[in-house]
Amino acid sequence: MVKKATYEELQQKVNLLEKELSERKVTEEELLKARKLESIAALSGGIAHDYNNLLTSIMGNISLAQTYVEHDDKIYGLLNEAQRASILAKDLTRKLITFSRGGTPIKKTVPISPLVKRATEFSLSGSNIRCEFNIPDDLWHVEIDETQIGQAIYNLVMNAREAMRDGGAIRVAAENTNITHETPTLKEGRYVTISFKDEGIGIPKKHLKKIFDPYFSTKEMGAQKGMGLGLSICHSIIKGHGGDVDVFSAEGIGATFNIHLPVSDGKAFKEEPVKRQIKAAPVIGKGRILVMDDEKMIRHLAGELLNYLGYDVSFSKDGAKAIEVYKEAMESGESFDAVILDLTVRGGMGGKEAIRKLMEIDPHVKGIVSSGYSDDSVMTDFEKYGFKGVVAKPYSVHEVSRVLDEVLTLSATQIEL
Secondary structure: OOOOOOHHHHHHHHHHHHHHHHHHHHHHHHHHHHHHHHHHHHHHHHHHHHHHHHHHHHHHHHHHHHOOOOOOOHHHHHHHHHHHHHHHHHHHHHHHHHHHHOOOOOOEEEOOHHHHHHHHHHHHOOOOEEEEEEOOOOOOOEEEOHHHHHHHHHHHHHHHHHOOOOOEEEEEEEEEEEEOOOOOOOOOEEEEEEEEEOOOOOOOHHHHOOOOOOOOOOOOEOOOOEOOOHHHHHHHHHHHOOOEEEEEEOOOOOEEEEEEEEEOOOOOOOOOOOOOOOOOOOOOOOOEEEEEOOOHHHHHHHHHHHHHOOOEEEEEOOHHHHHHHHHHHHHOOOOOOEEEEEOOOOOOOOHHHHHHHHHHHOOOOOEEEEEOOOOOHHHHOHHHHOOOEEEEOOOOHHHHHHHHHHHHHHHHHHHHO
């Protein structure tokens, strides 16, 4: 005789089924969101890379033009204003690249509370909003890129600030949390959870699922209005750290954003005092430099900059041609003193593969990597790939002269030793 299921047993089965369906729906929504972000991120990254090439030509030529003008000349002042505007544009491309690639985090183990307080207070400076902190002293350490996480916190707080035009309070709290089972958005483990609760106008239910979408904004669009990138960048940064960010809100009752960051088991990093650097005049040098870049305007700019600095310059459009030119120069007895290689070449060999092949020809090759993707792992850990220096686009005559001087001086010292 088959035993009939009791009401309680049936109810448990129904609850279990509902839970499975709910988790599956969340997983599908997260997957759809991830695919949407990836496709738009790829587009944004490509645009940012091309934009950095344009800015390289603009900022490089401005910096070079300034070397021919006296500081008290009106033309120098006008060029300075153009340079400042270009730096703002450079910051926008940095944000696009951070969103598109997450930016390769340069992590270290640190206590999170000083960064949270510092970034929050900075974001609220000059506003009519007060901040209340509830952060315990025994928070676990996290392994993070402080610059990126600071940017994520700044974006969250600025979003809350814009929702509280009439003032109010933002309550920032933090706690140690244990996730005992894997969720659709977080793996099982220990996390530090930081919450930002505002008293703003709240987020309508219809907008909650779109709040982290790129270019989604309820504000008027424009340079000083809403670009719809702030929360998307925040989402990309936190995901890039193995964490997650979520939001709870309803119209008229404010919003609470929660950041979850995985805990580090390493020892806290102790920061050394940074010596103040004084900007000096471009360093004049001598020698033969090979520049590889697929953009004609970049090759032209590099030629102008390097000729001004005292170097003889040769060019190639891709890595394969650069290897050929470098080999011919070695065989003729007129070797290059350094090579500047673009990391990414459309339809051709880029700098990463080129330096590897050049090292097979000449183990002492002095390679400098250059790219509009300033957060690429090759740029942040260039020595690991065989490069001796790095110059990120957009660059100025000062930056190029400094890097070349460091690379050539270091190499000369190593030869003497």
